[in-house]
Amino acid sequence: MRDVPAVRVVTDSTASLPRPGHAAVADVLTSPDVAPTVVPLHVLVDDEVRREGVEITAAEVAERISRGERLTTSQPSTQELAEAYRDLAAQGARAIVSVHLSGKLSGTVATAERAGQRAMLPVRVVDSGTAAMALGFAAVEAARCAAAGCDADHVARRAEQVAASARALLLVDSLDHLRQGGRLSGPAAALGQALGVRPLLGLQDGTVDLVQRVRTRKASVGRLLALAEEHADRATRPVVAVHHLGAEDRAEEIAATLTERIGVRPVVTPVSAVLGTHVGPGALAVVVADRGGHVHDLEPGGPW
Structure with a gap:
């Protein structure tokens, strides 16, 4: 002990x-x-x-x-x-x-x-x-x-x-919740819902910012997966999480795809209640971080 x-x-x-x-x-x-x-x-x-x-x-x-x-x-x-x-x-x-x-x-x-x-x-x-x-x-x-x-x-x-080291990417069904809470950057807040644009968002420099405009739900999920895979490929020891609010089945599908592509099984967990208040139902997010080469030998059985 x-x-x-x-x-x-x-x-x-x-x-x-x-x-x-x-x-x-x-x-x-x-x-x-x-x-x-x-x-x-x-x-x-x-x-x-x-x-x-x-x-x-x-x-x-x-x-x-x-x-x-x-x-x-x-x-x-x-x-x-x-x-x-x-x-x-x-x-x-x-x-x-x-x-x-x-x-x-x-x-x-x-x-x-x-x-x-x-x-x-x-x-x-x-x-x-x-x-x-x-x-x-x-x-x-x-x-x-x-x-x-x-x-x-x-x-x-x-x-x-x-x-x-972490990259956090986010898809929401509506920007209204983030906009009402004042949690969007200027460019993201100015983005309207015209022409069926579905924004791919990211946590960048401490704020929620626009990463890319995507036209369809399928394309937005595809881009989310591609960016997460790119970030994981650059990591030495990636760890991955998939978040959702009321969209567990979709989150599990994304996690299964990432497991196949990256070879790392993601943590799948709802966003916290506070974050959920700001992103709204249907939100999906992927987080990729790098544990790097930082290892401590804590027990005779080997490192964590």
């Missing part, structure tokens, strides 16, 4: 981490003393604050949006993050690396910095510049380094490295 790491990793629920068991994350997520601590963001339903993953799920968000309800979101409070840091300190942590979704999409990074100033131990905050499993893979890889006994600087650099 491993000792509790001196450095612990915190992330937020927009990382959309899967349930334990997938090969890409199982070695970390199955160990509570190693896994990143996840702090929920909030979905506001009829002026009631609900913590995603605790009091509201992505499936419920999809159902409510489909009924025409208007949902909004907010970051965790300073107190919620401070409590997470305090709990880890009580468990024996001597430093924390707190890795969060893009500061251009949410105030969570700024809130984590305020909470870190109140903490009784050093807190290193990392703006991943991304979200979903692009953030999730970064947090998991950081947790692997922490489990290997690395210091906080090393753990933070690892999170930054993996987040920077």
Whole structure:
């Protein structure tokens, strides 16, 4: 049994981490003393604050949006993050690396910095510049380094490295949800729905931006797969995730195709409830990140 790491990793629920068991994350997520601590963001339903993953799920968000309800979101409070840091300190942590979704999409990074100033131990905050499993893979890889006994600087650099390597591509049935939430870049927000254009979007430089205009659903999925494959081919050790909101069958089809083309079995998981609020039902996304050659020998049986 491993000792509790001196450095612990915190992330937020927009990382959309899967349930334990997938090969890409199982070695970390199955160990509570190693896994990143996840702090929920909030979905506001009829002026009631609900913590995603605790009091509201992505499936419920999809159902409510489909009924025409208007949902909004907010970051965790300073107190919620401070409590997470305090709990880890009580468990024996001597430093924390707190890795969060893009500061251009949410105030969570700024809130984590305020909470870190109140903490009784050093807190290193990392703006991943991304979200979903692009953030999730970064947090998991950081947790692997922490489990290997690395210091906080090393753990933070690892999170930054993996987040920077990630490519996140997104297809939505409608831009309205992203546009209403103010999460689109200028070029993407200006794109209309005329002539049946289906935009392929990406998380680039911390914001949701237009990657390419595509005419049909079939062509947009084809282009999504091609770009994901290109990015995986450039990676040393690619890890892949496929996200969806209320489109599990389509996500599984995309995952099966990517497995054949890349030789890596993707994590398939819904986007978080907060992200789902902004992308809307029917959304599909693919994330590819690179674990690179960074390996720690943690046990006699070999490296992770």
